[in-house]
Amino acid sequence: MRFLYVNVVKARDLPVTATGAIDPFVEVKLGNFKGTTPVKAASHSPAWQQVFAFSASHLQAHVLEVAVKAKDLGGDDLVGRVGFDLAEVPVRVPPDSPLAPQWYRLETKRGEKLPHGEIMLSVWLGTQADESFPDAWHSDAHAAAGPAAVASTRAKVYFSPRLVYLRVAAMGAQDLIPHDTSRPMSACVKLQLAGQVRRTRPGAPPGAPNPIWNEEFMFVVSEPFDEPLVVTVEDRVAPGRDEMLGRIVLPLQAAMPRHDHFGKPVEPRWYNLMRPSDDPEKKEMKFASKIQIRMSLDFGYHVLDESTYYSSDLQPSSKPARKPSIGMLELGVLGARNLIPMKPKDGRTTDAYCVAKYGPKWVRTRTILDTLNPQWNEQYTWEVFDPCTVITVVVFDNGQIGSKNGGGPDQRIGKVRIRLSTLETDRVYTHFYPLLVLHPSGLKKTGELHLAVRFTCMAWVNMMALYGRPLLPKMHYTQPIPVMQLDYLRHQAMQIVAARLSRAEPPLRREVVEYMLDVDSHMFSLRRSKANFYRITSLFYGFLAMLKWYEGIRSWRNPITTMLVHMLFLILICYPELILPTFFLYMFMIGLWNYRYRPRHPSHMDTKLSHAEMTHPDELDEEFDTFPTSRPADIVRMRYDRLRSVGGRVQTVVGDLATQGERAHALLSWRDPRATAIFIFLSLVVAIVLYVTPFQVLMVITMLYLLRHPRFRSRMPSVPFNFYRRLPAKSDMLL
Known part of the structure; x- marks a missing residue:
């Protein structure tokens, strides 16, 4: 797709008004489409550094007008303008060098040159391959979105956090002191890491001050490992009532990293337990009780955050243990057709965007507003490390656009999954894929998604050798994780990924991440x-x-x-x-x-x-x-x-x-x-x-x-x- 780009850099020596100071901004207008820069308060030499992109289908005029205006309570006053004839705009084809901006003297409405005031900008015709495209203001996405929703309409690339399994074993304790010595003690250990909580059974022998548990648990942690592990020893007084005998906060840096199963075994360590003091001036005090803990960060596993049937990444968390790539996956999100209206109550049709995930890389296309036949024509690439993986592409309706209630959840329109091993190498597949959504009222056919996919192999010998190698890293077979525990860990990994991506700007919302990762695939149906x-x-x-x-x-x-x-x-x-x-x-x-x-x-x-x-x-x-x-x-x-x-x-x-x-x-x-x-x-x-x-x-x-x-x-x-x-x-x- 072709676009007209306008790069507004800065201005200088703007004329002084009657009040002395002005609040300038730039308005770029092409036909019925108009975009504005932020207002720079009290500045005669403002800088904006903003790019505007007008779709070639929106070129409704022969002249592009760039006007510098002053913000005023009674109305916006024109400071000066510059006009460009579209027939004289140069064409830039990547990978050509970026077009250098130039200074232009501002003119009045009648075309007379102003004695003072210049604006630096550049105008060119380009395509979506231009490096200015992702962060540009788009006429087909921002014209009706409003200032508050502009960020949610842009195309962005996200990366999942690096996830690692934390293995914690509660071995035993020594010299526990109960609050009530008249009854036998029933000590257990509570392990808490952010929202993940695990408990051991009561120690053996019952009532002994030196209980032994020998229970091992696993948690999911993400870099930069800033969440500590809180270990609490509790005494079960009654059902639903526990008394704390001691606690300790362990940073994850204290855990030994393990990149494979050949390393030396992790030795348990003794830690001093702390418990609240009766003295209000002294919050905690040390005492003789100790607990034996064994901790390790197992980088040799692949942390599953997707369903094992649709995994897009099988590499271990350890970077040195990862294999070189065997090829390249190229995805072209071309467009969609015959989408159903998702916002008929708001007087709109559908504000559609696509999200694609393969490996740790997530991509999001820009939002095309108020149309049932959007055209994105955006291309993305991924490195491929294993052909037996799946890429997932989902279409959503942007709930932040046109909503009268301050924005709602993004509604799902449909999902497409493509397994790379079913593709022939170096062949471009360009097809329409049906979009289907299941609701409590029944199945809905919501339209068709037009995709172009190509899998390119650059290491045939390595790819053929992968068919004889294990699907997952070696630690999954030498030290397997129980199935029930693996389901729990997968749920925790999905929560971490959803929380991290929802804090990005613009955020990838939780409902989007959960639908991409099939959060409810284990539920009975x-x-x-x-x-x-x-x-x-x-x-x-x-x-x-x-x-x-x-x-x-x-x-x-x-x-x-x-x-x-x-x-x-x-x-x-x-x-x-x-x-x-x-x-x-x-x-x-x-x-x-x-x-x-x-x-x-x-x-x-x-x-x-x-x-x-x-x-x-x-x-x-x-x-x-x-x-x-x-x-x-x-x-x-x-x-x-x-x-x-x-x-x-x-x-x-x-x-x-x-x-x-x-x-x-x-x-x-x-x-x-x-x-x-x-x-x-x-x-x-x-x-x-x-x-x-x-x-x-x-x-x-x-x-x-x-x-x-x-x-x-x-x-x-x-x-x-x-x-x-x-x-x-x-x-x-x-x-």
Whole structure:
């Protein structure tokens, strides 16, 4: 898209008015579009340093007018003006050098030169690739936004904070002094880090002054690690009532950093406990009680803040342990069409903007005001470290524009997810993706998003080698984190990311971050459970087809086919060494045959697969119900929450089973062209090896390998397992 840029730098020697001082500002006007700079109080040589951008579709006049005015209570007085004929404006094409601003003598309305007063500015025709574009005032975004909402309409780039797991182990304590010595002490440890709170069980043996816990917990922390860890030892006096026996505040700098699992083990340390003193002049006092704590910052993990099905980043937190990039991802957010009006009550249509996330980098396009067919034409790039990752693009309606109640939440319009492994390298995919949103009232089709995507690989050998490596860093396998604890940590990581990005300027609002990260993906949904169930049942259609084919052979429906099957069966019986080569050769031929039917476009949200079109209203009411439920009866609430909790776990298990089956189907479907090419090539190699190697030798080698001693087994996943884990599934297409 082409734009007319006006860079207003500063002015000098402005004429003196009758009052002596002026409050100047600059007004840039082109047809019906007008932009103004801030007012500089009592200055005859003000500086503004502001760029204005007028879309080429808004060039409604042949003359651009730049006027210097003085702010006055009775009205704005013209100090001087400069006019530019658009036919004489130079054209600048990046990467040309920036256009140097020049001094222009101010004129009166009649075109007479003023004896005093000059303005420094530059005017040129350019495109969105210009470096002045992101911070410029835009005619298609600011004209109706108002001064208070200008910041929320600009395009910005954000980065997620660097997250690290903090591992804390409460080992034991010594010489605890209870407040009441007449009853046995039940000591436990409370660990608090900002909003994350964890508690140990009562120490053993019960009532002893030297309890032992040996419990380990993990927290999510973000740089610059300014939040301290508060360790409190409490005595359980009664249910819901605890008395503090001592506390200590530990800075995170006291934790030992660990970048991998090969480092020396972290040694526990003893710390003096503090407790409030009875003396009001002395807030705290030391006493003989101690607690043994082991702390470490585990940089070797990747902190999960997204759903594992749609992860866009798999790199560890440790910078030295990260692998070099293998390529580049380019995303062009072109536009949208047929969006639904999101603000009909305010007399507006839709103020749409896009947010895209890949890895730690978030990008936000500018807001296009009051249109159902916005055109952004903005391009962004990311470094790619793993092809088995997903980029997420979401369209929102800006709630800060045109609202009569001071601004509301940004409403979601739709989401698009694209898995990089399903893209062919160096090919530009330019398609319209349907935008869908699920509401308690049902499914809404909110329009279409026009995207251009290209994945460029610059290290083919490294990319192919990644298919045999573990998906996550090594510490996830050598020291795995329990699943229940991982879900809790993921929730805490999402809260930290949302809080940090909401403090940016302009802020990336919490509802946007939570929708991008699928904050409610673990909640029970009968609709999603049905979708996962039918995903599993659809995998058995292949077996049913084989049974029908066998029944047709057995019933002699096609005598020629039946005779060929008899001949093949007799040959394999007489020459058993041909069974495995024939099987792998058959797989190779199927893979080549399916190449003609490979997907031509990236996958998108599938309403039929998601079971979102014909969902019962009661099921949607259950899906959008609060957790815990808002039902009035206490018994119903307890049973309802228990049902949803169990159903959520069943839903996850069913989804995992469906994912494994779909990955097997993806071996020969060319959804991941590189993985399918690797598999059919290896199938051909294995077929040749099995053909030239005696069957008995293969069986002996296989059994010896399967029954080898545990000492010769690695704790890391095998290459076939890693290859299988990286295959795409239909989970990317679920709504």
